[in-house]
Amino acid sequence: MKRLFFGLSLISVLGLASCIQDEPLNSECDIEQAIVVTDDPEAWLLNASEAIKDVPSADTTIVFYLREEFLDENYEGWERLKNVAINFRLTPGATITPENGSTHDFTQGGVHYEITSEDGAWHRSYHAMFVPIQPLETDYSFENFRWEPANRYREWFEYSEQGSVIDMWATGNPGFAISRSSATPGEYPTIPWDNESISGHSVKLETCNTGFFGQMMNMRIAAGNLFIGTFDVANALQDAMAATRFGLPFNKKPLRFEGYYKFKPGKDFQNRAGVIQEGRVDDPDLYAVLYENTDENGQTFTLQGDNVLTHPNIVALARVTDRVHDFDNWTHFDIPFEYHQEIEEERLKTYGYNLAVVFTSSIEGASFCGAVGSTLLVDEVKVICEEDENE
Numbered sequence: 001m002k003r004l005f006f007g008l009s010l011i012s013v014l015g016l017a018s019c020i021q022d023e024p025l026n027s028e029c030d031i032e033q034a035i036v037v038t039d040d041p042e043a044w045l046l047n048a049s050e051a052i053k054d055v056p057s058a059d060t061t062i063v064f065y066l067r068e069e070f071l072d073e074n075y076e077g078w079e080r081l082k083n084v085a086i087n088f089r090l091t092p093g094a095t096i097t098p099e100n101g102s103t104h105d106f107t108q109g110g111v112h113y114e115i116t117s118e119d120g121a122w123h124r125s126y127h128a129m130f131v132p133i134q135p136l137e138t139d140y141s142f143e144n145f146r147w148e149p150a151n152r153y154r155e156w157f158e159y160s161e162q163g164s165v166i167d168m169w170a171t172g173n174p175g176f177a178i179s180r181s182s183a184t185p186g187e188y189p190t191i192p193w194d195n196e197s198i199s200g201h202s203v204k205l206e207t208c209n210t211g212f213f214g215q216m217m218n219m220r221i222a223a224g225n226l227f228i229g230t231f232d233v234a235n236a237l238q239d240a241m242a243a244t245r246f247g248l249p250f251n252k253k254p255l256r257f258e259g260y261y262k263f264k265p266g267k268d269f270q271n272r273a274g275v276i277q278e279g280r281v282d283d284p285d286l287y288a289v290l291y292e293n294t295d296e297n298g299q300t301f302t303l304q305g306d307n308v309l310t311h312p313n314i315v316a317l318a319r320v321t322d323r324v325h326d327f328d329n330w331t332h333f334d335i336p337f338e339y340h341q342e343i344e345e346e347r348l349k350t351y352g353y354n355l356a357v358v359f360t361s362s363i364e365g366a367s368f369c370g371a372v373g374s375t376l377l378v379d380e381v382k383v384i385c386e387e388d389e390n391e
Helices: 002-022 076-082 173-179 211-216 345-349 386-390
Strands: 031-036 052-054 061-066 084-090 095-097 111-116 123-132 145-147 154-156 190-193 202-206 225-231 244-246 248-250 254-264 285-292 314-319 331-336 353-360 375-385
Touching: 031 061, 076 084, 084 095, 154 190, 173 211, 202 225, 202 353, 244 353, 254 285, 254 314, 254 353, 285 375, 314 331, 353 375, 375 386
Parallel strands: 061 123
Antiparallel strands: 031 052, 031 084, 095 111, 111 123, 145 154, 190 202, 202 375, 225 244, 225 353, 248 353, 254 331, 254 375, 285 314, 285 353
16 A cells, blocks of 8 residues: 555656646746845935835836935045945846846946846846936926837926936826827827917827727726826736836925916716716816835835825825816916825935826826817926925
């Protein structure tokens, strides 16, 4: 009986080994997390949480923010960047070159890393860099935009006081490019607009039909949107709410949110299933949020589409609630920030808060509900801060 049991056990083990051998090797080659090797992150990084970065699947550039003192080229802290090691968490089985955790000089614009999948068939390049934190601009005329690499849609940016580019704006246009790849540049949900503006260009945000592919994915509309933050296009189809990551580090106390807009609703408001909701009229949404950018464990935290207005990390909110439907005249808004808790001065100095400014042509667009044709124009927006009024 013992021999029979041993024989069956041996067959089971051999069978299991055969299953393991037959399992295909992993073809993923992503960096999932990057960790700076340092005993004193707050001495040179923006804050302690900056030493650990979760890397969204669509990103190939990994940026660690340095303290503002690094903007001075003569700052002695630059010497520290000549010997920095980063540990990377990779997708299972993947390998990295240069060697994981190896020390490099990051003073020459960063270091490139090559990731190879477990099966050896796929490669992906990443660029890790350390850059001094730059204060976000708070005066938005929307005059600065460029073509994305494939020349399908525009991307907005701001210039700092020193004249360097600050990539602080994102849109859902990359997701729309997947659902309607044949769309012309003028058919995208968010585009520059010079036919009607306070001065120069305004931004036109329009709720658009996503076509056959969008219908298949139960994402029938794409609201025009523009927001401070980033858009993770690789997550756009799997988890649309998580794809929109609202806010970037901020070091001022905002007091008021003001600007101009025009809006006209589309004809038929539809729910996510595409069913017309009789009597329902679409609305735009315009708001600004200040929130704590670390969680209870001190890890980096970013608001997403499903919690941007509700998360307990939110410190202050300014939102246009009296939404005027007038496309012939510019409507001016000037909304005070409503604070839910006191600002911590030390946290503010070390960019422990994020600011998000958000515009969308359909108030429920994140849930794929709205009216095709709803159009919002936005121009000359400002976030007035306490420091600005004291100057």
